Amino acid sequence: MTALVETRSDISRGPWATAFRRLRHDKVAMAALIFFCLILVSCLSAPLYAKWAGVNPFTSTLDATIMLDGKQTAVMEQSTEGLGLGYNPIGPTWQLGNYFLGADNQGRDVMARLLYGGWTSIIIASGATILTLLFATVLGLAAGFFGGVTDMILSRILDILWAFPVYLLAISLSIVMIAHGIDIGPFTIESGSLWLPVFIIGVIYIPYVARPIRGQVLSLRESEFVLAAISLGVPSHRILFRDILPNVTTTLIVFVPLMMALNMLTESALSFLSIGVQPPDASWGTIIQDGQGLLYSRPWVALAPGIAIVITVLALNVLGDGLRDALDPRSKIKLGRG
Amino acid sequence: MKKYLLTGAALAAFTFSAVAPASAEYMKEHRGGTMRILAHAAAGTVDPHINYTLQYWQIYQSLYDGLIAFQKAGGPEGFTKVPDIAEEFPKPTNDGKTYVFKIRKGIKFSNGQELGVKDVVASFQRIFKVSSPTAGGFYSVIVGADKCIKDPKTCTLEGGVVGDEAASTVTINLTRPDAEIFDKLALPHAAILPADSPTTDVGSVPLPGTGAYMMSAYDPNKGMTLTRNPNFKVWSEAAQPDGYPDVVQYDFGPTEEAQVTAVQNGEADWMFDEAPADRLAEMGTKNKDQVHVTPLTAWWYLPMNNKLAPFDNIKARQAVNFAIDRKALVNLFGGPVLASPVCQVLPPGFPGHVDYCPYTKDPGAKWSAPDMEKAKKLVEESGTKGQKVTIIVEDKTVAKSIGVYLQSVLNELGYVAELKPISPDIQFTYIQNTKNNVQISVTQWYQDYPAASDFLNILFGSGSYTPGSDSSINISGYTNKDLDEKMQKALALGVTDQEAANKIWAEVDKTVTDDSAAAAMFTPKHLDFTSKRLGNFQFNYQFYWMVTQSWVQ
Numbered sequence: 001m002t003a004l005v006e007t008r009s010d011i012s013r014g015p016w017a018t019a020f021r022r023l024r025h026d027k028v029a030m031a032a033l034i035f036f037c038l039i040l041v042s043c044l045s046a047p048l049y050a051k052w053a054g055v056n057p058f059t060s061t062l063d064a065t066i067m068l069d070g071k072q073t074a075v076m077e078q079s080t081e082g083l084g085l086g087y088n089p090i091g092p093t094w095q096l097g098n099y100f101l102g103a104d105n106q107g108r109d110v111m112a113r114l115l116y117g118g119w120t121s122i123i124i125a126s127g128a129t130i131l132t133l134l135f136a137t138v139l140g141l142a143a144g145f146f147g148g149v150t151d152m153i154l155s156r157i158l159d160i161l162w163a164f165p166v167y168l169l170a171i172s173l174s175i176v177m178i179a180h181g182i183d184i185g186p187f188t189i190e191s192g193s194l195w196l197p198v199f200i201i202g203v204i205y206i207p208y209v210a211r212p213i214r215g216q217v218l219s220l221r222e223s224e225f226v227l228a229a230i231s232l233g234v235p236s237h238r239i240l241f242r243d244i245l246p247n248v249t250t251t252l253i254v255f256v257p258l259m260m261a262l263n264m265l266t267e268s269a270l271s272f273l274s275i276g277v278q279p280p281d282a283s284w285g286t287i288i289q290d291g292q293g294l295l296y297s298r299p300w301v302a303l304a305p306g307i308a309i310v311i312t313v314l315a316l317n318v319l320g321d322g323l324r325d326a327l328d329p330r331s332k333i334k335l336g337r338g
Numbered sequence: 339m340k341k342y343l344l345t346g347a348a349l350a351a352f353t354f355s356a357v358a359p360a361s362a363e364y365m366k367e368h369r370g371g372t373m374r375i376l377a378h379a380a381a382g383t384v385d386p387h388i389n390y391t392l393q394y395w396q397i398y399q400s401l402y403d404g405l406i407a408f409q410k411a412g413g414p415e416g417f418t419k420v421p422d423i424a425e426e427f428p429k430p431t432n433d434g435k436t437y438v439f440k441i442r443k444g445i446k447f448s449n450g451q452e453l454g455v456k457d458v459v460a461s462f463q464r465i466f467k468v469s470s471p472t473a474g475g476f477y478s479v480i481v482g483a484d485k486c487i488k489d490p491k492t493c494t495l496e497g498g499v500v501g502d503e504a505a506s507t508v509t510i511n512l513t514r515p516d517a518e519i520f521d522k523l524a525l526p527h528a529a530i531l532p533a534d535s536p537t538t539d540v541g542s543v544p545l546p547g548t549g550a551y552m553m554s555a556y557d558p559n560k561g562m563t564l565t566r567n568p569n570f571k572v573w574s575e576a577a578q579p580d581g582y583p584d585v586v587q588y589d590f591g592p593t594e595e596a597q598v599t600a601v602q603n604g605e606a607d608w609m610f611d612e613a614p615a616d617r618l619a620e621m622g623t624k625n626k627d628q629v630h631v632t633p634l635t636a637w638w639y640l641p642m643n644n645k646l647a648p649f650d651n652i653k654a655r656q657a658v659n660f661a662i663d664r665k666a667l668v669n670l671f672g673g674p675v676l677a678s679p680v681c682q683v684l685p686p687g688f689p690g691h692v693d694y695c696p697y698t699k700d701p702g703a704k705w706s707a708p709d710m711e712k713a714k715k716l717v718e719e720s721g722t723k724g725q726k727v728t729i730i731v732e733d734k735t736v737a738k739s740i741g742v743y744l745q746s747v748l749n750e751l752g753y754v755a756e757l758k759p760i761s762p763d764i765q766f767t768y769i770q771n772t773k774n775n776v777q778i779s780v781t782q783w784y785q786d787y788p789a790a791s792d793f794l795n796i797l798f799g800s801g802s803y804t805p806g807s808d809s810s811i812n813i814s815g816y817t818n819k820d821l822d823e824k825m826q827k828a829l830a831l832g833v834t835d836q837e838a839a840n841k842i843w844a845e846v847d848k849t850v851t852d853d854s855a856a857a858a859m860f861t862p863k864h865l866d867f868t869s870k871r872l873g874n875f876q877f878n879y880q881f882y883w884m885v886t887q888s889w890v891q
Contacts, residue, residue, distance in 0.1 A: 060746040062666040078673050083629055085622030085865075086615065087673040105615070105670070105739050106746075179758065192756045274733050279742050279757045293735040296595070296616040 019250075022326040029322020032315040039312055043122060046115035053097040057112040058280040064107050066090070066098055075099065075107040092300050101304050104290045110301050117282035118308060124197050124276075124283070125263040131202030132259055133252055136209035140248070141240055143210070144217025155214065162207035170266055173200045174275035192278045201266050208262075209255055213248055220244050250327040257320035261313040268309055284309050365580065368873065368889035373583040375885065376597045377610035380558035380590050385540045386529040386547070387461075387470045392784065392882065393610055395526050397588070399878075400564070400581055400886040402529035402547040405439050405458065405508070406520045407577040408787075408880040410887065414687070416878030417788040419520050422577035423453065423530050423548070427520070434515030434833040439508045446569035447532050448552035455501040458508045460533035466493040467537040475796075476522040476786075481511040491537075517832025517839065521787035550581045551886060561589040564886075581886025582874070598867065601628070607869040607890055608883070615735060618672055621867060630866040631675060632877040635685045636784040637793065638671070640744070640857040641769065641813035643777050648722030648753065655854035657720065658778075659697035661713035661747050664705050667859045670739045677860040679705045682851045683793050685861045689836070690790035690843030694851060713751060723752035730769050730779040733759035740780050740859070748778075767808040772815065781813065782862070788880065789832075790843035795825045798850050816855035821846060 013021070023029055050057055064075040079086040089103035101110040143154040161169075174197070181191040182199065189195045220226055221244070229239045264284075270276030271285025279286065284305035291302025381393040386402050389395070399410065407422035409415055421427055424439040431438075445453040466473050466486035474487050486493035500509045512519065522528060531545050544553035544562075550570045555563040564586040572580050592600060597609035598617045602625060613621060621629055642649035642658060649655050664679030671677040678686070681695035693703035700706055717723050727748050731741035741757045748755035760768060769779040786792050796802055800822050802812035824846055832839035851858070866883050868875055873889045 058746075059749070060666070060743040062663070062669060062743070076669060078669070079619040079622060081619070082623035082626045083631070084675050085629070085631075085673065086619030087669040088616065088619060105735075106742050179760075191758075274738075274759045279738075279759075280745060293614060294616045296614070297619065298616070 019326045023322055026322045026325060029319055029326070032318035032322065036312065036315040036319060039118065039308070039315070040122065043115050043118035046112065046119050049097070049115055050109070050112045053099075053109060053112060055099075055109040055112050057108050057116055057282060059108070061107040064103075066093075068093060068095075068098070075103045086297075088297050089294065089301075091298055101300050102298055104287070104301050105294060106290075110287070110304060113282040113287055114284075114304050114308060117284045117287050117305060118312075120194065120277055120281060120283040121264055121267055121285070121309075122260075122312075124194060124201065124267045125260045127195070127198035128201035128205070128263040128267070129256060129259040131198065132205045132209055132263075133255060135202070135206045136213055137245075137248070137252060139206065140210040140213025141217055141244065144214040145221055145236070145240055145244060147218075147221075151214075155211075158207040158210050158214075161204070162211070164204075166204055167266070167269060169204050170200055170270055171273065171275060173204070174270055174273075178275050178278075194277065194281070197267055197270060197276045200270070201263050204266075205259065205262065209252075209259065213251065216248050216251060217244055220247055254320060254324045254327060257316040257323060261316035261320070264309065264313055264316070268305075361575070361579075364874070364889075365582070368582050368891060370582075370584050371889070371891035372585040372587055373608075373872075373885070373888070373890045374587045374589065374606045375608045375610065376589050376592050376600060376606045378590070378593060378597070380561075382558070383539050383541050384544050384553060384556055384562070385468065386526045386531070386545065387465055387468050388539050389526070390471045396882050396885065397553075397562070397564070398526040398529065398547075399549070399881050399884065400551045400578075401549040401553060402526060402531075403445075403549060403578055404523050404525070404528045404530060406524040407574075408524050408878070409576045410579050410878065410884055411576070412876030412878060412884070414879050416880040419524055420574065420576040422524075422574065423458070430515070430833065432511070435512045437510045437512075437519070439510065441506045441508060442573055443506065444571070445548050445573060447546040447548055448567040448569060449532065449546040450569055451532055451546070453530060453548055454533075455503050455506060455508055457533045458530055459495075459499050459501040460535070461528070461530045462499040462510075463493050463495055464531065464535060464537055465527060466490050466495070468539055470527050472522075472525070472527050472786075476525070476527065479512050479514060479516045479519070481513055483513075515830055515833040517829055517836065518787065518789045518791060521789055525786065549578055551586065559590070561587065561591075563587055579887065582889035583886060586885060601867050601869050604869050604871065607872045607888075608885075609867055612736075613865060613867055615672060618676075618865075622675075625867070628868050628870060630868065630875055630877060630883075632864045632866070632879075633678075633687070634784065634862055634864050635688050635788065635879065636782060636862055637680070637683065637685055638667075638677075638740075638780075638782045638859045638862060639683075640859065641779055641781060642854070642856055643775075643813075643815055644817075644855060645772075645815040646775060646777055648720065648725045648727065649777060651720040651722055652854060653716045653720035654722045655857070656697070657713040657716035657751055658748070659854050659857045660709045660716065661751055662744070662857060662859065663708045663747075664859060665707075666743060667740060670743060671736055671860060671862060672865075675863070676865060677862045679860050680858045681705050682847050682858055683797070683856075684790055684843070684847045685785075685793075688785075688790065688793070689788060690794075690840040690847060692844045692847070694848055696852060697854075697857075710750070717751050717753075725753055726756065727753045727777050728756045728758055730765065730774075730776050731757065731759050732762040732765040732780070734762050737762075737780050744778075744780065769813055770810045771808050772805040772810065776813075779813065790840065790847070791825065791829055794843060794846050794850060795829070798855050799825055814855045816850070816853065818849070818853070821849055824849075 062076050065072050075090050077088055091102045093099050099109050104110055139154050143151040182189040226243055229243055267276055268285035271283045272289045277283035277286050287305040288302045294301050381391040383389050386398050403422045405424040406419050409418040409420050423442055425442050428437045428439050441455055465477055467490050469490050477483055481498035482495040498511055535545050542556050542558055544556050551564040552567045553562055554565045594611045594614045598613055600606040601609055642655050668674055668677045668679055681697050684691040695705045698705045699709050729741050729744055731737045738759050745755040745757045768774055769776045796811055798816050800817045803815055803817055804810040828839045828842035871890055876884050876887050878884050
């Protein structure tokens with residue numbers, strides 16, 4: 001069992017520096033962070049990879065050929081054995097820039113699509129996380145601080161939203177919106193837009209974050225420093241933003257990687273069901289769906305994005321745990337050499 | 339002998355006809371046993387007057403009979419019509435508008451009731467009373483049908499279907515000559531049922547029939563069981579032969595992958611669903627003796643909305659026809675063994691078909707390669723470049739692959755293409771309804787019966803275009819008055835001179851193709867996958883594999 005050892009210099013650094021120092025000393029969390037950054041950089045390099053490989057991962061290339069072992073090889077192969085049934089994409093060549101993971105059923109480079117898909121998945125997960133945290137913070141602060149009727153109305157709305165099974169709600173919203181998009185006054189999202197899954201996923205998880213935020217604000221509102229500010233006549237908005245918000249920020253930060261992981265899984269599930277990212281755009285979910293029909297003969301088309309999801313989600317969850325430990329003053333992380 | 343019969347459909351058919359012993363000997367040797375067949379899901383109601391699916395029409399062949407039947411024979415012989423409950427083909431009188439059918443005696447339903455004139459008359463009324471999906475299409479030509487369509491509950495078909503108990507005849511009067519009336523009478527929707535059958539959809543309660551088998555159990559969540567009809571006696575080998583297995587157990591539930599594995603392991607004798615694309619190569623090598631590939635009279639095509647931009651412009655439609663690589667589309671379907679590229683509506687070998695392909699690199703009889711340059715030029719000329727196009731496809735592997743490919747082609751042509759895969763349960767009705775403003779879609783049409791009108795008149799006749807309806811099978815919204823007249827002329831001529839009528843149908847096919855009412859992709863072939871023990875596989879061109887004509891022991 002390790003004991004918390006805080007030196008005088010740690011205390012003088014302030015809470016953020018201390019938290020960062022704690023995080024730095026959490027080797028598992030740091031490994032997860034580095035891993036996630038590597039995935040991020042790899043996905044960011046998708047256009048460069050596609051250019052280098054000379055492929056367009058969004059266009060059908062059924063008649064494409066590649067050089068393999070000094071021979072020109074078709075990317076889509078017609079079976080020549082037996083009755084000549086079947087027309088399968090080429091399998092992994094394990095040569096970077098040359099259909100490393102093979103092709104999908106449209107003759108597209110799976111590796112290039114995997115990188116583009118990762119970028120799309122991360123963008124959607126990040127966008128949805130920002131949306132969730134933004135709305136959840138506003139609702140949680142308002143409900144917890146103002147209480148009374150405001151709290152009753154907002155809490156019941158959140159309760160109703162949370163009463164729906166999350167995936168069922170996401171699927172229902174997607175099916176309705178996928179055909180026509182969203183058009184609410186000046187706020188318009190077209191049906192094929194990536195913002196649509198961002199919006200849907202962002203909305204369904206608002207109660208997941210807003211409810212604990214509200215609980216924390218309720219407790220903070222009764223704390224001595226807030227009561228003192230109220231009794232001194234400090235305006236509500238000032239108390240909210242200067243006294244309460246900074247105290248829930250750590251919770252919000254801990255939520256970031258966890259929500260990212262959750263959103264990434266939800267996006268993949270929706271895309272797998274054809275109600276998330278729309279073709280020809282790629283996401284890890286759509287690539288798994290493409291690979292579903294090739295599971296028997298070309299398993300890597302589905303396995304590669306599946307593994308990518310597992311690794312990324314694992315990295316984010318471990319990072320989330322590390323952040324929670326680092327930001328929690330009661331956590332038992334050994335700092336320094338002592 | 340049995341070994342020969344297991345080595346491929348074509349060879350089997352040839353061997354069977356050339357050296358086979360009499361079917362009585364086969365019957366003695368192979369009669370009995372339980373055949374187990376599989377499908378992923380049930381196909382809805384078992385009411386033969388309502389169900390409109392290949393899955394159950396195939397099963398109905400050994401359960402029900404009509405006045406006329408398609409011959410129970412393998413290959414194109416299956417298109418031949420033979421008298422069934424009628425003793426013989428009646429000669430048309432009254433300028434081709436009246437047919438008098440003599441009803442056979444001694445035929446019994448599976449519930450023991452003897453079939454009589456009243457059952458025939460009641461069955462025709464029931465087609466309208468249960469609002470059969472083809473009542474307004476196929477059978478609207480019967481006198482009194484218009485009244486029955488308006489008020490199904492009180493339908494009597496007065497003057498249209500008249501029974502004479504004493505003479506044991508049923509007279510059918512038509513409002514106009516119809517060369518395809520016998521085809522229509524041979525479909526399951528015109529099956530003869532007991533007169534006291536409910537006049538509402540029976541859902542999952544099987545109705546008695548006169549066939550060699552009866553449906554003794556049906557649960558849409560589990561499966562159906564066919565057992566021998568204890569009251570059946572063969573009256574016509576061609577129309578309703580006896581079957582080999584004692585029991586056919588049709589189970590619902592397994593996925594396509596699981597079905598393939600079950601047939602490979604001998605746990606099932608046949609699978610209804612299409613084999614998954616990634617199993618084809620394996621099936622074609624390891625299990626090649628169990629695979630039967632047969633050409634179909636069917637059509638995969640891209641309906642383009644002739645009344646909505648950009649495809650209200652003929653040049654835009656022609657551009658799509660020139661741009662699509664039909665070889666690539668064939669490959670997406672499973673390769674040249676399973677499909678052949680086409681440019682026209684009527685499938686090869688169909689009445690009225692004359693090879694024609696204007697949308698290829700070297701226009702002529704057959705498609706050779708896409709002409710992207712010409713296609714791009716046509717798009718420029720049409721002034722539709724840059725327009726947004728949405729493609730609606732079924733959310734199924736092959737259809738979606740075709741959609742993704744088509745999206746690439748349209749983008750290359752200069753359009754901004756978007757793909758919307760929607761549930762296969764609703765896609766076909768969705769693309770028919772003009773309210774949904776569908777610009778282009780991926781769909782297919784499988785013949786009801788072997789007549790050119792079943793493709794051309796149904797898919798491109800003005801009569802099939804009903805704006806705002808889910809049943810507007812003229813999905814392209816192509817309307818051409820001159821062509822409608824030509825089709826009516828061909829239909830009328832067919833009563834007396836089918837050859838001459840087919841020549842007119844060939845002209846109609848050419849016009850529809852030239853007008854690019856839709857973009858033809860390919861004609862598919864059918865793949866049946868059977869167990870090692872299953873013998874005497876015979877593929878009937880009209881209703882596909884004849885289930886009970888195969889044996890399992």
